[in-house]
């Protein structure tokens with residue numbers, strides 16, 4: 001039984017009607033490959049001076065890049081490898097099974113593929129994902145190894161994300177318990193991505209350009225590469241580092257920091273030869289949490305996570321794409 005989603009059948013009409021279109025996504029040019037600012041979290045346990053330097057470096061990266069990579073992050077390699085093996089196993093299941101509405105007993109639409117609302121080449125994506133809201137994890141079969149591995153990973157990732165969010169808050173005067181009060185291990189989600197080899201890498205993306213809807217994201221990726229971010233108006237490729245996790249600022253931290261930290265547009269380019277895997281942990285508050293700039297005058301209206309999500313759903317339906325924070329500018 002075939003494991004691949006029917007990308008070609010789904011996209012055939014768009015591909016054919018765009019065959020002569022001049023405006024193709026710009027995925028074919030050469031890209032600079034850059035190393036993200038590297039933060040060694042072991043420095044937090046050295047003297048006061050090293051600790052302060054480390055926190056400042058993290059803040060500076062969040063201001064200038066919106067992205068950084070962390071080493072000595074406390075998530076064991078063995079656990080990351082196990083998560084990847086479980087991820088491979090789940091995506092190797094037949095497409096018909098993955099697309100069943102109660103796949104793994106999770107909510108509908110936990111398994112996603114391509115961009116169901118794509119209307120043009122600009123928003124075609126060649127990837128599949130399992131998007132798990134961590135409050136749903138208890139619905140999964142208890143004896144499932146995927147479930148226990150995700151639970152183990154989510155606990156570590158939540159601890160790490162909260163620490164990172166708190167260190168970043170120190171530079172801005174946000175109160176120390178802000179994240180503890182508004183986020184819980186079950187308010188976040190884990191998105192496991194698989195990018196199968198794509199026969200049309202110059203025509204579409206692995207994931208279309210977007211910003212993340214959360215405070216911050218922790219990404220574990222393999223060594224294939226393909227993640228790119230927008231920097232000074234140009235797309236640059238992130239060089240994979242086998243020892244590091246990638247961290248990026250999401251829309252909520254940009255709003256909370258009043259635009260000081262940047263939620264940067266990123267994408268994944270499609271690869272003709274090699275399959276790629278990544279897992280993104282989205283550190284989110286509860287739905288009721290109201291996000292308000294930490295300094296005045298505010299750039300953004302205050303909004304709840306629920307309102308933000310509803311706005312995205314409306315925009316995605318209308319345009320095939322989320323609009324995001326610019327909707328909430330004052």
Ligand SMILES: O=C(O)CCC(=O)C(=O)O
Nearest residue numbers: 191193221227268278280
């Ligand atoms: O695959 C990656 O490296 C990034 C994935 C991503 O941006 C996302 O899932 O939001």
Ligand SMILES: [Fe+2]
Nearest residue numbers: 210211212266
């Ligand atoms: Fe993302």
